[in-house]
Amino acid sequence: MTIADSTQSLRRQSLRQASIPRAGVAVLIAGSIGLAFVLFAVTPLQGDADFVVVAALLSVVILVAASWTVEGRRRAIDRFATSATMLALILTLLPLGFVLGYVIKRGAKDFNINFLTHSLAGIGPLDAGGGVYHAIIGTFEQVLIASFISVPLGLMVAIFITEYSRSSLATAVRFLVDVMTGIPSIVAGLFVLSFWILALNQPYTGFAAAMALAILELPIIVRTSEEMIRLVPAALREAAYALGVPKWKTILRVVLPTATTGITTGVMLAMARVIGETAPVFLVAGNNFFINNDPLHGQQASLATFIFINARASSDLQVDRAWAAALTLILIVAVLYVSARLLTRRNALARR
């Protein structure tokens, strides 16, 4: 028998191997769910979550058992591994789906253009109407100022780590930045409170909140920019050096532009990360029911503090407003994340 013949017969063999078709799998899973229904009807078992768990376990057991008898041991193990990972995936996505679904369901009630364009000025706990305009302004100003502080600083640290420092110093700085990543957000707020407001005797303002957020953004920006700058091929730097371009200009005009999309993505993710911070912001910016466009004077609301204060209020009207504000915040974060993803996709370096 030639080699060609033997591969031929191998192929024919594998073609003939018994397997459960897709439709069969669907029927088995549907049957498992049906069986779960019956179980919940006749036994003391009850509860929605319990039902999901029992149905899922039944599906796996029945599918693997059927596979073992029909398809053999190897395929049965394969089926088991596949369904186990699928289950893990579903378990991970379920909470996310529930959170999103619930926020949308509760938040949709008050969420409208009026809500987005009005403040709480003159709206009492028992009045309907009012909105989050003042909080949106506060959130945007605080996060933008925080980024204006932390982006240049973070970029410079990243450039220092990647381009200038000797390796031991770079390791030390990178370690410190990692430690900074672990700073609890309330500690950042406390730091600004004790240092800026109490020791230096500055007022409670949106700017103070921005400083706390900047502390939280800084390590994220350093690490993402560092990665992005590292992705810039050495060949590009060498090309610039070979043209007689000094190092600092090479970094500024060749390295950074090449890494821009990646760095921008990192900045957006850092913003998305801190936009929902509540404790440090509440601590040093206080709250305001009126529109305060000035981050340097007077207390300022933010979406997070708005949610925090209204959610624990006694009136249902206020709780509804908190949900609508939560929906607003989630939408803003979603826009940030999606833009970051789109930018990443355009980033030629990350694709390589």
Place this chain on the structure above:
Amino acid sequence: MAKRIETVDLSCYYGSMQAVEGVSLTVEPKSVTAFIGPSGCGKSTFLRALNRMHEVIPNARIEGTVLLDDEDIYGPGIEAAAVRRTIGMVFQKPNPFPTMSIYDNVAAGLKLNGIRKKSELDGAVERSLRGANLWDEVKSRLNKPGMGLSGGQQQRLCIARAIAVEPQVLLMDEPCSALDPISTLAIEDLINELKDRYTIVIVTHNMQQAARVSDVTAFFTLKGPGEPGRLIEVDATQKIFTNPSEKRTEDYITGRFG
């Protein structure tokens, strides 16, 4: 315009590892000198020491002297950036700046060195692209990204970029090894034209290419792995390929190396 390069007892190190040992060599102006030799014998390292690109690598250093028309390029008060503007370099893999258009790639060396005048830049870009035999192919799309060109065009773009700053010497490290035969031919023709104005050094793995384009050939080799590379023989290309004085050169050229 074109200048002579002379090295005296030049050794190159990466940290404690010696990559090149004691090379003394003269490259005459307005000629093409080819470096040949097995991989790892230090051709690239030696080439990069000629325009102070070697020192870009952390811990890399040299011993010995490199003279550009009798001026020590490693001498006190000499700026590496100025040396590199005088001695340009083309790399093995075409490396146009991905964020820049064709025009900006060619103008990069001038712009980044402070020249802003539009008329001056326009003139230099056209002159360099014509010099690199690329003008006719790209003149209608100067504002398109340089990365959109074919490999051979990208390499000619890099040559245009290198000659835009009007260097006196052009170092090329295996400029054709990533290219197809047609593009290789285009670059070889270009080298033939450029040698009227520049001193050219080219590293190549392709023996026929060395024979075709160069006037002088230098053969480097190393005794074994971990040993530094040495210059074995340098002579007129004609002589190296027909009647080398060293047995090792003959073995390498006839394929009996190793």
